[in-house]
Amino acid sequence: MEYVVQGIVQKNFPQFSEAHVATIQHQYSDISETKSEIVNLGVIQENPATARRTLEILKYLHKYVPIGQNGHPYPILCHGDQLSVERMVEAKLSMAFSEDEADQLTGLIPRPQGFHKRCIVLQDSMNMLFSGSTVGDKGSLFHIKNRFGFRTVKKKISDCVNSVVDFFNFVTEGSVCMIVCNILDINNIDMNSDVIPEDENERQEMFKDICKSVVRLIWPHIDMKSIQQAAEGNVIQDSDSDDDRQYLDDTILYWNDQTQDELEETLPYYDEDSDDEFDLPEVVDQNSGDSVFKYSCSMLWRGLLHMVQTNAERHNNGDQLMSDWRLDMVSRYSKIVGSVGKALEDILQVNVIQDYIPHASSSDGSSKAKLKKFIEEYGVEELFVDKGEERHHTGFQDFKHNISVKNPEKLNARLNKYVKALENEEFLYN
Template sequence: MWALAYAAVNRVQTTNLPTDDHVPASTIPLKSFLPSDEDIIDLKKRLIFEVESIAAEYLQAFKSHSPKPFTHQHTAVMDKKSHLINLGIIQENPSSTAGTIAILQKLHTYVPISNAKLNTCVVYGDGLTCERHNDAHNARAGGRTAEDRLEGLEPCPQEFHKRMLLLQKNKIDKKHSIQKSIFQDTWNEFFDGSSSTEKGTLFNIKNAFNHRSVGKDVSKCFNHAVDLLNQVTDSFTLLHLMQLMQIDDIEDIPPDFPKTASAQKVFLNHKATQLIESIWHNCGAESLDPAEIPRDDNSQICN
């Protein structure tokens, strides 16, 4: 058994950020964990952007009006390819705790040190690799130095394993009676076999469009499940948008469609905004008073 290791140079500078500022969690205001007014506005803008993108992809009248991607302060550097450095093959077994410890010890030699302190680096891998990384940390928790405790390396799931965290169902390890760090907030909510005969449900659409590879366990059909969600999202968004524009076919032109390109963009933005406003739910977080939060099990807010 062996492990292939490589390093990627950070495209965005992070070493200038403080890492030693800590405050007690009890002193952090509740509103800090809730969306601010600016967050709500940004979310609306992004949803409107997604609606405009779907319209530009499918509706003939808007083929030339695909919205420009959002930009931010790091857009220029994030557009560039990552610079990868091959660290070679490590001849250790990554499927065992002992092998993982040996691999991490090898990687730890690349952790930078400044002012006699380790600059923690993120180690990416799949879900099982991260679990073994945590096991290795636990096994070396009694080490004399930070290097012995492998404190310079922090595990993080990568690629679709990271995305899967929001799709996969809760799992309980029956042998150890502990809950694994895999959470479900989408699939179990909407993908239910008992709704297969109810028109428009996720399971009904799965059968109607012959998504045979999609099942209840997302870890076994992740890409197929994402394809189904994308299809359903695009389809329902498109149907709603076509209703607002009073058209019956993707080739149709809206009855009040402007003639100039600039006016057409404004028209699309107006319809996309109208769609989002029709489904928007105001949480009212700005008026939230911690003293008024109910403390029973039926509270909508964690307390």
């Protein structure tokens, strides 16, 4: 995440234009930089909405799976959304006992596509931060949208994915530049700061320290207690709860019509029945400190997070992609249901924290004129200064900027179900 900030600062601050931003390298970097040869296999006249038709699609695709010298096929990923992956797994299971290895569809590996996951996480960000009730509150996403003319941005991102991505990138770059201006004690990005040393080495060190400071400022609180509860799977359910006591055993892996009632309270998808422009979050305790600061930090954190994940895909960085999925499992899927084994605590302490601070590159960016206007508009609001006093955007009185498992017992049940599905897949591929 520091690399994202470094790229933004280097691009927008003249005194740091010569600063060195480390490039992200991994074992497949050289191969990934070469241009791929794309072959169009045509349109398959089958409906992927059923497992039977999905099986026909996989049979067609299997003809193009390359065979190694040892006679075994190379593993080839088949991407799709969650439902498509479910049907591909079911189709492969139906052919698992075929005598002919080719009929077993070996070599085709069903996996969810990163784009679909990123859209879901982006929708979560809009659900969390974008509210019409804040139309008059400076520094809120809704106010920024109106002030800078992002008219095509809506809360339901499926109608405007690219517009929402551009919007978040602009807000993220503007927020980073605003924090750096405050650190350097300058009014805008085109001004020179007296605190920046002339020596090249000292300037490079200051450049790194500033970028680290930005990341540390907006780093969320990690609720290790809830994660540990989820990992141990021994959360005691309230005896007065009206929830179904059998949900720990009956949690299903994929969404269908029968599970709509069970999951609708935990799935953070966009609610089509909600008011897109003026949906009011629940009002809670107002004595919660500086919620504007927490909201602003969360807004910037999630913007940087989206940049990190996008660039990991662009650079074919498998290790970073795995780190993305681990974080999203806790921060996003915890809203659905809780965790398996002691591993979750290790995921947050090792895989997430260690991976996210240093990795990723900068975004495509926004024009400097708009960024300057952004800083002029919101710099005086001190959005990233914790005043310790009661401040909040309308409807965000008790806003929390943290990573926690909302329903540990439910996530435990869901991931236990995933384990069973993975065992089925392991049977298919081994």
